[in-house]
Amino acid sequence: MTDAPPSLKELYDKANADLEKARRELNEIEALLRQTSNEVEKLQQRELTVSNRLRDLDVNIDRYSKADVKNYYASAQEVQMRLLTMRSQLEQLQYRQQATKQRQSLLFELITALEPLLGVATPAGNAGGMVGSDQLIADIIQAQEKERLRISLQMHDGPAQSMSNLVLRAEICQRLLDRDPEMARAELGALKNAINATLQDTRRFIFDLRPMILDDLGLAPTLRRYVQQVSEKNKLEINLMVQNLEMRLPPHYEVAIFRFIQEALNNVIKHANASQARVLVSIRDDVGAARVIHVSVEDDGSGFHVGEVLSDDSGRRNMGIATLRQQVETLLRGEFGIESAVGRGTRVEAIIPLPAG
Incomplete structure (x- = not known):
C-alpha cells in the first residue's frame, strides 16, 4: 500500500x-x-x-x-x-x-x-x-x-x-x-x-402462493384474475391495463413481474388507505429502439415523503420498497422508480429489458 x-x-x-x-x-x-x-x-x-x-x-x-x-x-x-x-x-x-x-x-x-x-x-x-x-x-x-x-x-x-x-x-x-x-x-x-x-x-390461499394458471395461461390472465380477487376482497377499485403482451415471457420473468405487482398492491392495501389503484403492464420501444417491459402500480392514497422513508436507517418503513427494488434490479436487471407525495398517492414502476428471443 x-x-x-x-x-x-x-x-x-x-x-x-x-x-x-x-x-x-x-x-x-x-x-x-x-x-x-x-x-x-x-x-x-x-x-x-x-x-x-x-x-x-x-x-x-x-x-x-x-x-x-x-x-x-x-x-x-x-x-x-x-x-x-x-x-x-x-x-x-x-x-x-x-x-x-x-x-x-x-x-x-x-x-x-x-x-x-x-x-x-x-x-x-x-x-x-x-x-x-x-x-x-x-x-x-x-x-x-x-x-x-x-x-x-x-x-x-x-x-x-x-x-x-x-x-x-x-x-x-x-x-x-x-x-x-x-x-x-x-x-x-x-x-x-x-x-x-x-x-x-x-x-x-393456493392461488396467492403460486397461481397455477401463471404456468398454463401466462401473465395477463393471471393478473386479471388476481386483480379481480384483490378488488372484491378489499373493496378497492383496481383498473388493470395490459398492452402489447400477446407473447409469453420466460417463466422467471412472469413470476417476478407477478410478485412485483402482488407486493405493490399489498403495500397499497396495508398502508395507502386508497379507494382506487391502477396497474399497467405494457411492452414498448425504449431509447435506442430497445424493447422494454413497463410495469407500474399507482394509487390515490395518503402518500408519504419518499426521502424520509428511504433514509429510515431502521428499515422499518422501507422494507416493502426494498423488496420491490430487489425484485426488479436483482432478478430482472431492470430499473426501479417510486414517486409519492403526502395526500397525492404513490406510484411505483419498473422498466425491464425485454429478454432476447
Whole structure:
C-alpha cells in the first residue's frame, strides 16, 4: 500500500473494522431469527391446541369444574400473550437484519471507493465479487425464510383455524345425532356451508402462493384474475391495463413481474388507505429502439415523503420498497422508480429489458 494521508488510511481501517463487526452482528441476528421463528411455530401449535380445548369447553361447559375453566382460560391468555410477544420480537429482528444489511452494503461501497486512492496491492474486484455473490445468496435464502414464515402464519390464522373449527362442529353433529336428529340435520347444513367457505379460502390461499394458471395461461390472465380477487376482497377499485403482451415471457420473468405487482398492491392495501389503484403492464420501444417491459402500480392514497422513508436507517418503513427494488434490479436487471407525495398517492414502476428471443 502506498503512502496516504493518515486520515484517509484511518477511515479505510475503521470502515473495514465496522464491516467485520456488521458481518458478526448479521450472523448473530440470523441465528436469533431462526430460534425465534421456531419458537413462534411451536407457540402457534400450542395456541391451536388451547383454542380447540376452549371450544370444547364452550360446548360442554357442564363437564368442567370452575377451576378447570379458570385454568384453561388462563392458559389460553398466557399462550396468546407469549405468541404476540414473540411475533413482535421476530418483526424487530427482521428490521434489524435489513438495517444491518444496508449498513454492510454502504461500508463495502466506501471501502471499494477508498482502495484505489490508497493504492491497495490486492484489487477488490475478486473480493467484491465474492461479497456481492455471498450477499445475493444470503438475500435469496432470507427471502425464502421470510416467505416460509409468512406462509406459516397464514396457514395458522387461516386454513388451520378453519379446519379446527370444522372438526369441533363435526363432533357436535355426532353428539346430536342420537339426542336431537333435527338439530343435527341443521348443524350438518351449517357444517356443509362452513366446509365450502374453507375450501374457497384454501383455493385463494393456493392461488396467492403460486397461481397455477401463471404456468398454463401466462401473465395477463393471471393478473386479471388476481386483480379481480384483490378488488372484491378489499373493496378497492383496481383498473388493470395490459398492452402489447400477446407473447409469453420466460417463466422467471412472469413470476417476478407477478410478485412485483402482488407486493405493490399489498403495500397499497396495508398502508395507502386508497379507494382506487391502477396497474399497467405494457411492452414498448425504449431509447435506442430497445424493447422494454413497463410495469407500474399507482394509487390515490395518503402518500408519504419518499426521502424520509428511504433514509429510515431502521428499515422499518422501507422494507416493502426494498423488496420491490430487489425484485426488479436483482432478478430482472431492470430499473426501479417510486414517486409519492403526502395526500397525492404513490406510484411505483419498473422498466425491464425485454429478454432476447
